[in-house]
Amino acid sequence: MDARPGRVERLRRLKSAMAECDLSALVCVRNLDVLLVSGFWPVIGNAVAIVTDEPKVFLVVPEEARELAERGWADRIETYRLGSLDRLEDTPRVLLALVESLLRPLADGLTRIGMEMGPVHLPAAYVSMNVYGAALRAELEHAFARTHLAPSDALLASMRMRPTPWERERIRDSCAMAGAAYRMGAAALRPQVPETNAVLPFRDAYAECATAHAQVARADSFFYCMSGSNAASAWAAFQQSRMTRLAAGVTVLVHCNAYADGYWTDLTRTYVLGAPGEELRRMFDAIARARDAALAAIRPGVRACDVDKAARDVLAAAGYGAAFKHPLGHGVGFTAIDHNEPPRIHPASHQLLEEDMVFNVEPGIYIDGFGGARDCNVVGVTGDGVELLSPFQQSPQEWCIPLS
Amino acid sequence: MDARPGRVERLRRLKSAMAECDLSALVCVRNLDVLLVSGFWPVIGNAVAIVTDEPKVFLVVPEEARELAERGWADRIETYRLGSLDRLEDTPRVLLALVESLLRPLADGLTRIGMEMGPVHLPAAYVSMNVYGAALRAELEHAFARTHLAPSDALLASMRMRPTPWERERIRDSCAMAGAAYRMGAAALRPQVPETNAVLPFRDAYAECATAHAQVARADSFFYCMSGSNAASAWAAFQQSRMTRLAAGVTVLVHCNAYADGYWTDLTRTYVLGAPGEELRRMFDAIARARDAALAAIRPGVRACDVDKAARDVLAAAGYGAAFKHPLGHGVGFTAIDHNEPPRIHPASHQLLEEDMVFNVEPGIYIDGFGGARDCNVVGVTGDGVELLSPFQQSPQEWCIPLS
Structure with missing residues (x-):
């Protein structure tokens, strides 16, 4: 490179x-x-x-x-x-x-x-x-x-907070490799595998993608899996894979921070093995709509709190207001994960969005004893709107992994 | 735990x-x-x-x-x-x-x-x-x-510098899991695999061992592979896996830092795929003898520089004096890898060894354009000698991976 x-x-x-x-x-x-x-x-x-x-x-x-x-x-x-x-x-x-x-x-x-x-x-x-x-x-x-x-x-x-176009291209690269890793890792998910082992195919796939990328000299990834009731804790300051075994029908939340030559991505997808029950179907649907509402709100000049509100209102209307326990996003790219990194997409932030800002959008629903689901993407503010830097597995249908 | x-x-x-x-x-x-x-x-x-x-x-x-x-x-x-x-x-x-x-x-x-x-x-x-x-x-x-x-x-x-017996037991645990990972990873080595991919089976095996260990809550590992002429740079301040593909007959150096609940190990093994040539055979033999000489010198009251010298003399006598480019060791356990962590097993260190000290012993030979080999183990000082905390793959025969 x-x-x-x-x-x-x-x-x-x-x-x-x-x-x-x-x-x-x-x-x-x-x-x-x-x-x-x-x-x-x-x-x-x-x-x-x-x-x-x-x-x-x-x-x-x-x-x-x-x-x-x-x-x-x-x-x-x-x-x-x-x-x-x-x-x-x-x-x-x-x-x-x-x-x-x-x-x-x-x-x-x-x-x-x-x-x-x-x-x-x-x-x-x-x-x-x-x-x-x-x-x-x-x-x-x-x-x-x-x-x-x-x-x-x-x-x-x-x-x-505002990567140059060239730097944004690097972040887009690491999102793309992570997207490929998510596709391969998700296909390998199955019941009975412990969370700590479930992340290995994701991590290996990221490394293999980076190896195949001639312009990347250093790359690695950190994947964390939290399933079932563990996923209800995924709103916390850190993620932790445990020995808990995956099961059909529960939320399987997979969080990723990965870098290519120092430029980071911050992503989450939440899956279910087999057909989701009614409650899970509602959660997935609310999260996808909250994400879409946030994306639609992003453009230069908009206040960060209003982007947060766009997503939060959707979740509240669906009955998940209290279950969305963290701000909608924070700066990503040079940092792996830091909730204090600007721009903070936070209910109390009046910061105005500017072209070139890169941050994540991560609506989530966390219900003690039941589970947790989050969809975290990385976006960049363009001249008149938003670029989704992680355009993979966007629909709830793709979050349902068939039991073979 | x-x-x-x-x-x-x-x-x-x-x-x-x-x-x-x-x-x-x-x-x-x-x-x-x-x-x-x-x-x-x-x-x-x-x-x-x-x-x-x-x-x-x-x-x-x-x-x-x-x-x-x-x-x-x-x-x-x-x-x-x-x-x-x-x-x-x-x-x-x-x-x-x-x-x-x-x-x-x-x-x-x-x-x-x-x-x-x-x-x-x-x-x-x-x-x-x-x-x-x-x-x-x-x-x-x-x-x-x-x-x-x-x-x-x-x-x-x-x-x-001096872990308690209980802490040493934790370090021994992470050495044992890494030992199992080395056995599994080495068996998967084969020509044409890029270094960045060659480490994946090692890393996965460590994670799987940790999952099976009921008393470990958090575990992860960092493996780096440097082969052929890249291995000649493995004496440097950091290791780096590259896209270089493994080949038969050259040194394949695999470095590992891994933790179990915060207690770290620091290890290296160097392999060859297929039969080693005459030069490589001599290198492997000199390294094993240098390691044995160092281990034999370790006991309370001995100066750190004399332990370094025991290994350095063997390598020098075999013609590899200038090729052993770094000190013999440093403290390990709470740190992953830090060449300044005491006790420093360094030619200039007059520090006296004491019971309970834990450090690594890492004789190495680095020859530009040819390759590099290092054998790094973790040891603890006992009342009257030494405990090898990483007793796996000690003989040069085990460093030769048959081509299937």
Whole structure:
């Protein structure tokens, strides 16, 4: 994948956002923000991106990440060696020294440096990842005593909220691979399989699709399955597959977060094995109609709360008002799943939708002791409406898996 | 799993470590440290563990994590709701208020509170996770202005370095499940399969083993495959499966980090499909002998550098001195993979081994353009020697997969 096509528009936006916040430089260490500004998604977290106000993008990455970093659009890539056989090294110190040496020549012009300060939800890019705590900030404060360090969290979140067309294409890609995985995984669902095993065909299919996609270097997925009464808990802050065995006639909720080179999707489909009973049929129908109402409401200039309301009203009219226990959506793309990521499609959010915003639309019904169903799609706001980025298995008929 | 058997010894050690550092309380937010002190492994990161010097352990967790938290040994569990439909909430604020309310009654006795401050490698416990940056520290500094906040990083790392017998049993469990996965995955290896797909049978097998293990609530694994000349890069800071197809006669290195309820293993086996050539046979033989020499050197009182040397000397004598590009090992168990986690089995480390220490032993040979082979096991130091926690596929004969 040549990431450079993504460069021009992203740098244009960076320049204008930095000017607006009066920043002479921006320093990013969080994986989702490094991706945003440089097109490179750090693997284990110990990379730093520096943006100057020209703008130029510098990356400091471990030597072995050079090849991946070159897929992005940094103007300059400095590498460092992680570890030595001669000394017991403290990794961040090497890295911080390099960052300082890159910023130093700019020091005269540096009046305000933006950096991440607040809490954040980091997506899992690898089996484990480095976080700095307050170390980087302390180091920069020490090295650039005359420069004001300003929190850049809001600026970065606001840029993540509106992926460029090129970035949206990447998100669409991961939705498409996940769609193929859902089709294959759903066909393999059958009674008696534990939830923890039911997700494996979905996950394998995603990996196989990514392998076949010549332009994707790194891809993985997290699928969670919650069935029967477990699915009634799927509104919570996290999903959990358990040893519970699937059964015919109950809701089988399958949630997915998957990435291709750092661009994420956030999806859910809910199935039933065999013919659904009357109550389930009503739930599925209400959810599909709530989704359609929300999609019909999305266009630039509309308030986020009104999109939430469009779906919520349908569910309430169907008798499921109290059972829809969470907001309708949140920003998706650079984050895997973070309910606080803007734009928040939330009953209390008066934020106006803008072209390019990407978020999920996830009407759900959760009934204790009975089950839960959710249909979660990713959408992008267009000039005059909405693009559904996950156009697969949209009809309740497709949610019913025949018992063979 | 009743985690309480793990409680007594862990609390005894916590009490003595806190006394040694003169701490009247300890506040932990990082997933590996919360697990260490409470037996509960946070899912998405927004949990806080507070240890008083009695010691008592308090947990603050999202409402929906109560069931998981109860599997640990906290004396008191406070829950909070993540998110609201009425207000756009800022999660950490709710959480921090609760933490403050728990610490407040102790305020008179609080002279020094220990908290995590330095950089750390966090294992992936879920698809994404919350990190606080400097937010928690700022909040506590503000709320307890007369209390000294002391960095607890070294104290916690030192405790993680020596799992209790109960914790070691958990690590042994995840090694055993990974061992079964390696046997099944290796049997499925065949030429022409891309590396990214070759790992799928390993990963599925681990999940299936965990499903069958009645006492494991959460389990997952990360397998990476690097074959042929890609395997020559497997000494780097991270592993990466690529679209490269496996071939007969070349090294097929399979790396694994897997967890069961937060306790991790770190393993590698290297295979060849069909009969190995002369060079590969020599490499496999040297690696097995280097491993045996290291294991034979491990016992309490021995310097870490001497264990590294035992393996390094064997490889050097076989002509592979320069090809063994990294230290012999590092702490494993609470961390997935972190080369800085003590005890570091490193040429420059004079640290003395102690009973209960758990670390990996990973002799490797990496030859550019040819391939790479590594044998990574997890071991525990016993009263007079070593326990191999991953006793599977130890002989080079088992690394040769017949072509069917």
